[in-house]
Amino acid sequence: MIKAVTGTKDILPAEIPGWKYLESVVERIFRSFNYKEIRTPVFEETGLFARGIGEETDIVGKEMYTFIDRSETSITLKPEMTASVVRAYIEHSLGKQQQLNKLYYLSPMFRQERPQAGRQRQFHQFGCEALGSASPLLDAEIIIVAFSILKELGLKDIKVKLNSLGVPSSRENYKKILREFLKGSVKKLSEDSRKRYDANILRIFDSKIECDQEVMKDAPLLLDFIDEESKNDFELVKTLLTQSGIPFEVDPRLVRGLDYYTKTTFEIVSGKVGAQSALCGGGRYDLLIEQLGGVPAPGVGFAAGMERILLACENERTLNLPPESIDIYIIKLDKELTAAAFQTVLELRKSRLTAELDYLDRSVKAQMREANKLNARFVLFVGGDEYKSGKLNLKNMSTGEQRLFGMNDFQQIVQLIKM
RNA sequence: GUGGGCGUAGCUCAGCUGGUUAGAGUAUCAGGUUGUGGCCCUGAGGGUCAUGGGUUCAAAUCCCAUCGCCCACCCCA
Numbered sequence A: 001m002i003k004a005v006t007g008t009k010d011i012l013p014a015e016i017p018g019w020k021y022l023e024s025v026v027e028r029i030f031r032s033f034n035y036k037e038i039r040t041p042v043f044e045e046t047g048l049f050a051r052g053i054g055e056e057t058d059i060v061g062k063e064m065y066t067f068i069d070r071s072e073t074s075i076t077l078k079p080e081m082t083a084s085v086v087r088a089y090i091e092h093s094l095g096k097q098q099q100l101n102k103l104y105y106l107s108p109m110f111r112q113e114r115p116q117a118g119r120q121r122q123f124h125q126f127g128c129e130a131l132g133s134a135s136p137l138l139d140a141e142i143i144i145v146a147f148s149i150l151k152e153l154g155l156k157d158i159k160v161k162l163n164s165l166g167v168p169s170s171r172e173n174y175k176k177i178l179r180e181f182l183k184g185s186v187k188k189l190s191e192d193s194r195k196r197y198d199a200n201i202l203r204i205f206d207s208k209i210e211c212d213q214e215v216m217k218d219a220p221l222l223l224d225f226i227d228e229e230s231k232n233d234f235e236l237v238k239t240l241l242t243q244s245g246i247p248f249e250v251d252p253r254l255v256r257g258l259d260y261y262t263k264t265t266f267e268i269v270s271g272k273v274g275a276q277s278a279l280c281g282g283g284r285y286d287l288l289i290e291q292l293g294g295v296p297a298p299g300v301g302f303a304a305g306m307e308r309i310l311l312a313c314e315n316e317r318t319l320n321l322p323p324e325s326i327d328i329y330i331i332k333l334d335k336e337l338t339a340a341a342f343q344t345v346l347e348l349r350k351s352r353l354t355a356e357l358d359y360l361d362r363s364v365k366a367q368m369r370e371a372n373k374l375n376a377r378f379v380l381f382v383g384g385d386e387y388k389s390g391k392l393n394l395k396n397m398s399t400g401e402q403r404l405f406g407m408n409d410f411q412q413i414v415q416l417i418k419m
Numbered sequence B: 001g002u003g004g005g006c007g008u009a010g011c012u013c014a015g016c017u018g019g020u021u022a023g024a025g026u027a028u029c030a031g032g033u034u035g036u037g038g039c040c041c042u043g044a045g046g047g048u049c050a051u052g053g054g055u056u057c058a059a060a061u062c063c064c065a066u067c068g069c070c071c072a073c074c075c076c077a
Helices: A013-032 A046-053 A058-063 A082-091 A136-152 A168-188 A191-199 A201-206 A210-216 A228-243 A306-316 A335-350 A364-373 A384-388 A407-418
Strands: A043-045 A066-068 A074-077 A101-110 A122-131 A158-164 A262-270 A278-284 A299-305 A326-332 A355-357 A376-382 A391-396 A402-406
Touching: A013 A101, A013 A122, A013 A136, A013 A306, A043 A046, A043 A082, A046 A058, A046 A074, A046 A082, A082 A101, A082 A122, A082 A299, A122 A136, A122 A306, A136 A158, A136 A228, A136 A262, A136 A278, A136 A299, A158 A228, A168 A191, A168 A201, A168 A210, A191 A201, A201 A210, A228 A262, A262 A299, A278 A306, A299 A306, A326 A335, A326 A364, A335 A355, A335 A376, A364 A376, A376 A384, A376 A407, A384 A391, A391 A407, A402 A407
Parallel strands: A326 A355, A326 A376
Antiparallel strands: A043 A074, A066 A074, A101 A122, A122 A299, A158 A262, A262 A278, A278 A299, A376 A391, A391 A402
């Protein structure tokens, strides 16, 4: 039997209402904040991600779905959205039409990792990018958007973690300090972290390995060494969040694995989704646009994992969606009336009702059971004595009440059902 | 890439230390009188016990391999 590829999943009809609901909340809240939707291709030239995300990152180093197409171009399925949005922003000169572009998206993403709880190889993210303003108002705004969406979904066990990485010059300065601090302890670090000592020293903070945490316990913190401007911006973000009633905690060890971040970074984590607890992550990236060849412009954004959010909703039992139902089910009392019944359903559907009938030539009892299973609000009997005398029998399934209508009173039936 | 756990009907699972035709619940289908659902009752269909090999008189049950799934590490949403 051919099965879905490792790390991919079918989203079956039973799960669709949850997805649609999530999508509707996302769209509604982004709209209220005046973000415009953008859709980009699922694949890009590999170089975009290599340059945008950073050659040293795990995503680019070992997780991308990359292949050579028939024209010898190296193509990569998008592992994240920021690089693509920025590419589109530059390519279409969106920054010249208006200074600030507030964009949001919903899209599948692809990363070749080992699957686990809350992690797949094809997964879905929604998120946003606000391009063209360095104002901390936007840093606060996107956190508020993300938090509002999760709150609207009813999630309670969530936490906002906030940090600032400063600008590159202050960060480089700090790296020297950290490197000096760790100099004598390198031997005590794990093998991975020893590599990071040279490649990306900040990320030693991410390590969950005990010996690393022990060493890092007393390490100097980047937050204490960031430049004056970053510090002021960070203070304003905190003030704005506090004013907006968003609970957060500053986590000076929050280092994100993507190279492009500057100043504000944040994550929203859940205690209900297993080890991969980040539902949402993002931050500011003031140099990325220039780095990808655009006119220098600042940006800030986040991405949220839809599977993880739905998992959290499931585990917190927050989504009490009403069961699906249909308006009306047509019951054939006589087999000879199959064609007439078929025309009747079509008429009802033209009147914008959700209408269904039996396709399996089953007994009246079986048809009734089916109508019940589909949560039909009404049932219309076609056939029998009343049909011979020009009548149709309409039954209200919740009250059990039945009423006869003339064949010409079709619109009356429709009106009654629509009430 | 590394480590741990698991693989029995569509789904959730039982099947003890190997012993005759592999079970339950649920779902599906049919029926419970002639044209009417939900509850209830009766019955039916549905399994190469992941795959391949081995041990044994005998394997779903023990051993090995392969594959798959799950979880964790790394990292991320």
